[in-house]
Every structure is written in C-alpha cells, then in structure tokens.
Amino acid sequence: MSEQLVFQPSAAAIARTHVTKTQYESMYARSVSDPNGFWAEQAKRLDWVQFPTKIKNTSFAYPDVSIKWFEDGVLNVSYNCLDRHLETRGDQTAIVWEGDTPGTDGKATYRELHDRVCRFANVLKANGVKKGDRVTIYMPMVIDTAVAMLACTRIGAVHSVIFGGFSPDSIAGRVIDCGSKIILTADEGRRGGKTIALKKNVDEALAKTEGVEKVIVVKVTGNPVNMVEGRDIWYHDAVATVDADCPPEPMNAEDPLFILYTSGSTGKPKGVLHTTGGYLVYGSLTHQLSFDYRNGEVYWCTADVGWITGHTYIVYGPLANGATTLMFEGVPTYPDASRFWQVVEKHNVNIFHTAPTAIRSLMGAGSEYADKYPMPSLRLLGTVGEPINPEAWTWYRTHVGKDRCEIVDCWWQTETGGHMIAPFPGAIATKPGSATVPFFGVQPVVLSPEGRIQEQTKAEGVLAIKDSWPGQMRSIYGDHQRFVETYFTQYKGYYFTGDGCRRDEDGYYWITGRVDDVLNVSGHRLGTAEVESALVSHPKVSEAAVVGYPHDLKGQGIYCYVTLMAGEAGDDALKAELRTWVRKEIGPIATPDLIQFAPGLPKTRSGKIMRRILRKVAENDFGTLGDTSTLADPAVVNDLIENRQNR
Ligand code: 6R9
DSSP: OOSSOOBOOOHHHHHHOSSOHHHHHHHHHHHHHOHHHHHHHHGGGSOOSBOOSOOEEEEOOTTOOEEEESTTOEEOHHHHHTGGGHHHHTTSEEEEEEOSSTTOEEEEEHHHHHHHHHHHHHHHHHTTOOTTOEEEEEOOSSHHHHHHHHHHHHHTOEEEEOOTTSOHHHHHHHHHHHTOOEEEEESOEEETTEEEOHHHHHHHHHTTOOOOOEEEEEOSSOOOOOOOTTTEEEHHHHHTTSOSOOOOOOEETTSEEEEEEEOOSSSSOEEEEEEHHHHHHHHHHHHHHHTTOOTTOEEEEOSOTTSHHHIIIIIIHHHHTTOEEEEEOSOTTSSSTTHHHHHHHHHTOSEEEEOHHHHHHHHHHOTHHHHTOOOTTOOEEEEESSOOOHHHHHHIIIIITTTTSEEEEEBOOGGGSSOSBOOOTTTOOBOTTOOBSBOTTOOEEEEOTTOOBOOSSSEEEEEEESSOOTTSOOEETTOHHHHHHHHHTTTTTSEEEEEEEEEOTTOOEEEEEESSSEEEETTEEEEHHHHHHHHHTSTTEEEEEEEEEEETTTEEEEEEEEEEOTTOOOOHHHHHHHHHHHHHHTOGGGOOSEEEEOSOOOBBTTSOBOHHHHHHHHTTOGGGOOOOTTBSOTHHHHHHHHTOSOO
16 A cells, blocks of 8 residues: 555454455456346345346447436335335334424434325325426425425426525526426525525526426425415425325336436536436445445434435435434534534434535634544544545544544545445545545546546546446436537547546545536535626626635635626625625525636637636636647736736
8 A cells, every 4th residue: 555644444344344355356346347247136125116137228339328227127216215114113213303403303213204205295196296297396404305305206206406505596497497397395494593595585486487386385494484375385284184195106217216406517507317226226335335334323414405415325325225314404513613523422423424625614613623522423434525635534534533433535426326436444445535446336447638548557637437337327307418418428438527536556546626617616516607607697797707716615716707898897896796696696605705807818819718827827826827829818817917816
C-alpha cells in the first residue's frame, strides 16, 4: 500500500463482515466474467411474483443504447419493503423520525408503515391515480413522505420527488416535463427553526402550469394555508374514508419506478428514469454490503429524500433489507453544532451517513461539539455527495468515529441508482479522500480526454464505466435521445460519468470532481447553464457566465460574471437583487456567492466564452491563464483580474 495514510479494517469489522477480502476479490471477478450468473443469484434477495429467467440484456453501443435487467421478472417494490417483513419483524421499528425541534420524534413499525402505505395508496386510487401515472411529491422530511413514495410503488404509479428547497418555477418545470396530474405536498415544512411554505410554493407553481387536477395536502405544522375548492384535498380527510386493504400491483422489472430530476451541463434538469427490479436489487445489495448492515441495527442517513441518496439509502435500500432507518427533519447546526451527535446518542445509531459539506461545517464549528459525545453505539461512518478532503475525512474518523469506526466514502450518482465505488468495510483498507474500489459488476475505466483507455494501473483522466449494472438509469423521461447523447456519445461504448479521477498504484480511485459544467455546491448538483439562464432572465442583465470556485464549507461556491444592459449601474444593491432573483428562480441552493460585473466576457473569435479563463480568475489563480491567443479582445481579461471578487 502506498500514498499517505492507509487504515486497515478494524478487527471488529473483519470479524463481522458479510464479505471478506478474498470473497470480495472472487465475487467481483465473477460479477464481471459471469454477470448473468452473478446477478441471478443476487436477485434472490428479493421476493418476486415471477422470478426472472432473463438477467442482463444491455448495450452501450451508440446509437442503440438499451438497458434491461431481469426483464421477464415480476415484483412489487412496496411488497418487498413492507409485506414480506410483517411475519418476521412486523413490530420492529421501520422508520424512526426525529423532528427539527429537539424533543419531537416519532416512529412507525413495519406493520404500521404497511397500514399507512396501503391507506395512502387507496387515497391515490380514489383520486384517479393509475399504474404508470406520474405523481409529484413536494414534501418535507416526515414519515408521510416515505409513505407517499411507497404508496406510489404499491399501485405502480411513478413518483417524481422534488426537493423542498426548490422554487415554484422549478416545480412548474418538473410537473410539466413529466405530465403529472397530481401533487402530494404539505402545508409547511420545518428546517432549522424556520418554516418552509410548501403549499404556497405549489400554489405559485400551479399558477404557471395547466393539467394538475389534484393537490393532496398533509398537515405538518398546522398553520393556515390556502385551499383551492375542487382541487385541493386534506390528506387527513381523504384517508378517513378509505379501506386499509390494498393489494400490491404486480410490476414488470422494467416498469418505471420513479423519475428524479437532476442538473446536467446543458439545458433544463433531466428526468432521470429508474425502473423496478434492477434498482431494488442493486439498492438493497449496496445498502447491506457497503454498510455491512445487520438485523437490528439503527441506520441513519442525513440526506433529504428529495435527492437520490434519500431515495436509495433512506427509503428503498434499508426498507427492502428490513432495517431500522432514521429520518431527520432538521439541519446539522440547529439548535447548535452538536445536534447530530445528540440524535446519534438518543436513538443509539449504529451507522451514520452524511455529506462532506456537513462534516466540514461541523469541523469548522469546533471539535468540542463532537468530543462531548462518546456515541458508543456508532460503528460505521459514511460520506457521500462530493469529494471529501483528507483533512475532513480524518477529522470525521477521529472526532466522530473516535478512531474506532470504519469510514465508507461512497462515490455514485443519481444516474447510477446506487453505490459504484466504495470500500467494503470489513474487507477493503481505506485511504482518506479515496472512494477506493468498485462495487460488484462495476467496471470503471480511466480515459484520456481524447478517449484513449488508460490500461496501466496508475492513471489519471475522466471516469467512465465499461458495462451496465442493475441500478443504472434506463433513460431520460420522455427523451431517450438526450439520454444517449448525454452519456454515450462523448466516449463511444462507455457510460461517461462527467467526473474526473485518478487511479493510484493500488488500483484505488480518487474522484477529483466534475469535468463538465456541473457545479457541486454542498453536495447539490447544479448546472452552470441553469444559473446563467436565471441571471439573463433579469431585465438588467445582458449576459452571464457562471463557474465554480473552491469554497471552504460548500466544496464549490458559485461565481457569476454578469454583463449588464447598457446604462445599468453594477452596484451592491443590484448584486443583492440578483441574488434574490436567482434564489426565486431556482431555489436557495443556487444563491450566487460572488458576483462580478464585467463590461465584457472573454470570448474566442468564434464567440465561445472561454470558461477556462473565468475559472482561473474565480480561483484567484490568474498567474497561469494558459493560452489566451485565441481571445477576441485580450483587454477584457485585465479588467476581469482587476475587479476579481475572490481575494
Ligand atoms: C449520490 C450523489 C453526483 C456527483 C458525482 C460526483 C459527486 C458524489 C462522491 C462524489 C467524490 C464521492 N460525488 N459522491 N465525488 N466522492 N463519494 O451525490 O448523486 O447528486 O447525482 O451527484 O456528485 O461529482 O458525479 P448526485
């Protein structure tokens, strides 16, 4: 082993592991040489109405990309997450809920959850929802949100969960794109002592869209909201009149399960489409093995269900495995920076999974918050969402894990459905900052920017994947061509991840971040094009270019270069106005950190904005701008440097 620090799995982790190092190696080899045999065996972890006889039928060959797994299998996701556990663990807690306000909590056993899901499903049916219909969910972190998702899967409806931080415009765009006729929401959400006006946002979104016939509103805070006669229904009223019995709809393994919108490098967010069988096999297997989950353990992933991590690793993976999964409504720093650790001790959490941005902000608040809590129940710590700097990794291990917990850094994407590169905790030694080695069936390749495959172990380039795995997205909803163009054209024959990476001499992968125009702000994906189009929709803005720059807490900050309409003055008041504008257009996560008014942007003679230069200036690294000979007007650059905002 080489490269700085290496941590071998602890004796305790080795003693309990589902997969030893030797098993990892032989199983990985088989998953690649005999995917049909390997995944047929793994599929047995689910209960099928009809077990598949066809396992893998996939092609990455441009332009006929097609991905099918278990294609003649029949199953139901909610059955696998609920019904099949009733006999053995009906009274076990399925979901522990911890509210935003300390002292508020709740829980649902598997039996209770099953009952709630069946009733919610009947409410959906009573409101006209049928198999294949798209259902938009814009809800906070409460148990009813998981219930709503599972209720959709019970009747074969396709959910599209929208993160509660997105704006009315973002909701409208997503509702229109998937043609959803029903929205499930709540009066308000709670986060960090504040309320979020979910219903009000839905009302504003619906003022801009047609086609939504029903809005079902769950009462969460109880504050008054506007209810539109004939369209809006209180959930508690609707549920009072339905039956508790709702048989699960038998679904084909390749029937759509959900759509989740995510940012890409161009255009509007894409509706990433996942299907039923492959997603659940992959999500449950990765949940069990990456965290070495054992029956009876309490597992807590701090993500929001509005993101893929919440889908796979709060709801579907854990529940398919009969786990106890914790849902947290709040934020890491409310009421103060010890909240996470209080919750870990209160609920005896064994496995804790969060994001580097949270780790960095808690580290920044001072180690004493974590040091005060011994957290004896903890045995494993996960990190996901962005590259973790070795300093934060080490802090996490020492101050949260007390040097006794395994650290599991999981690299994956909305598109991949589940973990792709992550250490098996009792098998794989870890190195701070590396997501380590591929999961079963995942064949990473490192390509040169020109697309040459780097055969030698030690290599650097862009990360692509050679062949399909069951959790892979199947398409972009309503636009298969865009799916093919986005992921399979740049490097023919491979799935292109959009990430850069380094592979060290031990074959460990180190993800270096996006190589396309996608920002990762506090673990949230954001296309620079989205922020740019929000900016240029402001009447005073003529042109905008947005780039990322290193930010201590957020990982990346949002740096905006803005050219104003003739005669407009770029002052602090306008900066504040533009910040509010972008928040309103997209949501608070897109709020610009730095805005620089620029009389002109650096362009090539053919009119292309030279982002490389803008990135360098934003990084305050303007000494090495590289080749500027193709610039149409070199004077522009001097002005940019002189007025740079990141000093
Ligand atoms: C799961 C999720 C995906 C992008 C991905 C990469 C970054 C996620 C990471 C990581 C380094 C990790 N990313 N996990 N980078 N190490 N462990 O976050 O999905 O929101 O689609 O973002 O996030 O850049 O391409 P998603």
